[in-house]
Amino acid sequence: xxxxxxxxxxxxxxxxxxxxxxxxxxxxxxxxxxxxxxxxxxxxxxxxxxxxxxxxxxxxxxxxxxxxxxxxxxxxxxxxxxxxxxxxxxxxxxxxxxxxxxxxxxxxxxxxxxxxxxxxxxxxxxxxxxxxxxxxxxxxxxxxxxxxxxxxxxxxxxxxxxxxxxxxxxxxxxxxxxxxxxxxxxxxxxxxxxxxxxxxxxxxxxxxxxxxxxxxxxxxxxxxxxxxxxxxxxxxxxxxxxxxxxxxxxxxxxxxxxxxxxxxxxxxxxx
Amino acid sequence: xxxxxxxxxxxxxxxxxxxxxxxxxxxxxxxxxxxxxxxxxxxxxxxxxxxxxxxxxxxxxxxxxxxxxxxxxxxxxxxxxxxxxxxxxxxxxxxxxxxxxxxxxxxxxxxxxxxxxxxxxxxxxxxxxxxxxxxxxxxxxxxxxxxxxxxxxxxxxxxxxxxxxxxxxxxxxxxxxxxxxxxxxxxxxxxxxxxxxxxxxxxxxxxxxxxxxxxxxxxxxxxxxxxxxxxxxxxxxxxxxxxxxxxxxxxxxxxxxxxxxxxxxxxxxxx
Numbered sequence: 001x002x003x004x005x006x007x008x009x010x011x012x013x014x015x016x017x018x019x020x021x022x023x024x025x026x027x028x029x030x031x032x033x034x035x036x037x038x039x040x041x042x043x044x045x046x047x048x049x050x051x052x053x054x055x056x057x058x059x060x061x062x063x064x065x066x067x068x069x070x071x072x073x074x075x076x077x078x079x080x081x082x083x084x085x086x087x088x089x090x091x092x093x094x095x096x097x098x099x100x101x102x103x104x105x106x107x108x109x110x111x112x113x114x115x116x117x118x119x120x121x122x123x124x125x126x127x128x129x130x131x132x133x134x135x136x137x138x139x140x141x142x143x144x145x146x147x148x149x150x151x152x153x154x155x156x157x158x159x160x161x162x163x164x165x166x167x168x169x170x171x172x173x174x175x176x177x178x179x180x181x182x183x184x185x186x187x188x189x190x191x192x193x194x195x196x197x198x199x200x201x202x203x204x205x206x207x208x209x210x211x212x213x214x215x216x217x218x219x220x221x222x223x224x225x226x227x228x229x230x231x232x233x234x235x236x237x238x239x240x241x242x243x244x245x246x247x248x249x250x251x252x253x254x255x256x257x258x259x260x261x262x263x264x265x266x267x268x269x270x271x
Numbered sequence: 272x273x274x275x276x277x278x279x280x281x282x283x284x285x286x287x288x289x290x291x292x293x294x295x296x297x298x299x300x301x302x303x304x305x306x307x308x309x310x311x312x313x314x315x316x317x318x319x320x321x322x323x324x325x326x327x328x329x330x331x332x333x334x335x336x337x338x339x340x341x342x343x344x345x346x347x348x349x350x351x352x353x354x355x356x357x358x359x360x361x362x363x364x365x366x367x368x369x370x371x372x373x374x375x376x377x378x379x380x381x382x383x384x385x386x387x388x389x390x391x392x393x394x395x396x397x398x399x400x401x402x403x404x405x406x407x408x409x410x411x412x413x414x415x416x417x418x419x420x421x422x423x424x425x426x427x428x429x430x431x432x433x434x435x436x437x438x439x440x441x442x443x444x445x446x447x448x449x450x451x452x453x454x455x456x457x458x459x460x461x462x463x464x465x466x467x468x469x470x471x472x473x474x475x476x477x478x479x480x481x482x483x484x485x486x487x488x489x490x491x492x493x494x495x496x497x498x499x500x501x502x503x504x505x506x507x508x509x510x511x512x513x514x515x516x517x518x519x520x521x522x523x524x525x526x527x528x529x530x531x532x533x534x535x536x537x538x539x540x541x542x
Contacts, residue, residue, distance in 0.1 A: 104478075110496040112453070145416040147453035148478045148494045158455050182383070182418035184429050207375075207419045212483055223419045225381040 006267050007032030007060035009201070009245035010039060013256045018048055020256065022055050028260035032060045032241040035093060037086060045092030052094070059095035060241035061138065061174065061199050062086065067103035068122030069115035069152065076118060079103070083126045091133040097198050098130070099174050100139045104149040115152045120162050127168040138174035138198035139163065143182075145212060156180050156189040163196055172196030175233060176245065178203050178216055181224040187232055194236040202226050202271055203246045216246045218262055220270035230271055242271065277538050278303030278331035280472070280516035281310060284527045289319055291527065293326050299531035303331045303512040306364060308357060316363030323365070330366035331512035332409065332445065332470050333357065338374035339393030340386035340423065347389060350374070354397045362404040368469050369401070370445050371410045375420040386423045391433050398439040409445035409469035410434065414453075416483060427451050427460040434467055443467030446504060447516065449474050449487055452495040458503050465507040473497055473542055474517045487517045489533055491541035501542055513542065 008030055010021040018039045025033050033052060040048060052059055065086040070076045090098040102119045109115065123137065130137050139159040142151035153159050159173045173193050178201070180186045190197075204222030209215040219226055230242065244263050251259055279301055281292040289310045296304050304323060311319055323330055336357040341347045361369040373390045380386065394408065401408050410430040413422035424430050430444045444464050449472070451457045461468075475493030480486040490497055501513065515534050522530055 105494055110494050112455075112496075116455070143416065144414065144453040145480070145483075148476055148480075154453050155455065182415040182425050184383075184387070184426065205419055209416070209419075209483060212416075212480060223376055223381050225383075 001268055001271055003029075003264060003267065004031050005240070005242050006030060006264065007034050007241040007243040008260060008263065009034035009063070009243045011036055011063070012244055012246045012251060012263070013259055014252050016256050019051070022052055022057065024256040024260055025057055026055050027257060028264065030260070031057060032243070033057050034060045034063065034243045034245065035095070036063045037089060040089060040093075045089040049092055049094040059093050060243050061097040061099050062090040062093055062095050063099045064101045065098050065126075065137070066100040066151070069103045069106050069118040071106040071109070076122065080122055080125050083122065084129050087126065087130050087133050087135045090135045096134065097136050097138050097174070099199060100137055101142060102139060102151045102153045104147065104152060112147070112152055116158070119153060120165055123162060123171060124166050127166060127170060130170045131168070135170070136198050137171050139171070140174040140176055140199075141179055143179040155183055155185070156193065157185055160189055160192045172198040174199035174201065175229075176201035176203075177224050177226050177229050178205060181205060181229065186229070190229070190232045190236060197233055197236060197238040199240065199243060200230065200233050200238060201243045201245050202230070202267070203244060214247050214249050216248050218246060218251065219244070219266040226271050242267070272539050272542055274300070274535060274538065275302050276511070276513050277301060277535065278305050278512040278514040279531060279534065280305035280334070280514045282307055282334070283515055283517045283522060283534070284530055285523050287527050290322070293323055293328065295527040295531055296328055297326050298528060299535065301531070302328060303514070304328050305331045305334065305514045305516065306366070307334045308360060311360060311364075316360040320363055320365040330364050331514050332368040332370050333361040333364055333366050334370045335372045336369050336397075336408070337371040337422070340374045340377050340389040342377040342380070347393065351393055351396050354393065355400050358397065358401050358404050358406045361406045367405065368407050368409050368445070370470060371408055372413060373410060373422045373424045375418065375423060383418070383423055387429070390424060391436055394433060394442060395437050398437060398441060401441045402439070407441050407443060407469050409443050411445040411447055411472075412450055414450040426454055426456070427464065428456055431460055431463045443469040445470035445472065446500075447472035447474075448495050448497050448500050449476060452476060452500065457500070461500075461503045461507055468504055468507060468509040470511065470514060471501065471504050471509060472514045472516050473501070473538070474515060485518050485520050487519050489517060489522065490515070490537040497542050513538070
């Protein structure tokens with residue numbers, strides 16, 4: 001594996017602010033960083049973009065847009081407006097990829113199919129602006145355990161269906177091994193993603209999983225065959241950055257330089 | 272809804288032993304009970320079977336066989352032998368259905384496809400004995416969040432594939448709404464299950480889910496469209512018992528008569 005492709009998603013160390021994360025990536029000799037929107041504060045996206053470029057780094061992607069389903073047309077429009085701002089932030093930051101966590105069921109609703117339609121509708125509405133700003137929109141399917149509250153896009157197959165329906169060159173998928181590893185159709189769907197894979201994320205599935213949100217593991221500490229998934233993605237032409245994104249309190253509590261060192265080693269050993 | 276079809280799965284109240292659960296079902300005016308193997312102690316399956324029949328109840332199913340994948344052929348054989356005993360216990364108890372939780376990855380393995388093959392192999396090996404004892408084997412697909420440690424059969428589609436491959440009249444599926452509600456293909460796969468649906472389980476998906484194992488909710492407290500799933504199952508000819516199975520500490524801590532009363536009311540309201 002080429003460490004030059006490894007990207008540090010900053011939510012792997014939540015306690016660090018964006019400047020601290022940038023500095024740590026530089027100390028760690030990395031070339032890429034993954035940025036979250038809520039970390040863009042104290043300065044504009046453009047200013048952070050300049051700081052990141054000056055540090056010799058590139059932004060692999062901005063997390064996250066999405067969250068389209070809502071009960072009222074007004075609230076759905078507010079979500080769309082927020083996605084337009086997210087596209088501007090991605091452009092300002094200088095990344096070509098905005099990652100989508102598409103949203104769960106509207107409050108009180110049991111209508112999954114309806115929520116999935118709202119996602120397609122929302123994506124279609126933001127694509128002209130994405131195109132205008134040269135930002136690609138990457139749908140990240142989320143594990144089915146997040147279907148109710150984070151994303152009704154529970155499989156890569158469903159994400160591919162949406163890419164087909166919206167039919168824009170700027171719309172594709174971001175594949176995180178944590179969300180798709182269990183899927184009996186994952187390799188078939190990776191083939192179907194050919195030409196529209198905009199990102200690849202790694203971490204591991206711990207057994208037992210200590211927490212539904214904060215229970216992700218460092219590569220190699222769990223049961224995901226990460227290397228096989230990475231090779232499958234590359235067989236479809238993906239040669240971009242590989243982002244390490246881990247939500248885990250123990251990792252958050254560790255010194256960031258130590259986390260980056262572990263990430264580099266486990267990336268070489270298990271990805 | 273017909274309360275005469277409602278079955279109380281005894282793990283909805285773990286503190287009660289089997290005799291206490293039987294007595295509570297009788298007090299609650301129920302006609303069915305779902306039994307777990309580890310609760311068959313102090314007496315034989317045959318003795319409990321007689322006790323249940325004498326109480327005017329029927330057993331909707333015995334939980335659980337399965338757990339086929341293992342690292343060595345010897346250990347896989349031990350699991351198969353245990354399934355043969357489970358079939359005998361089901362027959363002794365007087366139920367025609369043994370529910371399968373098929374098992375997760377063998378320890379240290381990352382080979383999902385291999386584990387799935389072991390499940391098919393194990394099922395094929397136990398079918399002759401199931402046939403001899405007139406016990407039907409129902410594969411219960413489990414939510415993908417249990418793929419690593421409980422069942423590599425993560426979708427109803429995969430369970431249907433296995434039913435096709437093993438090709439025995441005695442092999443079918445048990446559909447629990449908790450495990451399948453999120454699946455974009457669930458209604459298509461319910462159609463495909465026609466003729467081999469051996470059970471239907473209800474509970475609800477809470478938002479947020481308080482715990483990966485013990486976080487299930489009473490019907491109506493969550494986001495699952497249970498009635499729609501029930502109608503879909505019935506449209507394919509299923510007219511058997513509907514089992515309520517809830518793992519939730521607060522419900523376990525409640526008096527069993529109160530739990531059964533709530534179950535009856537929410538069954539009428541939400542199923």
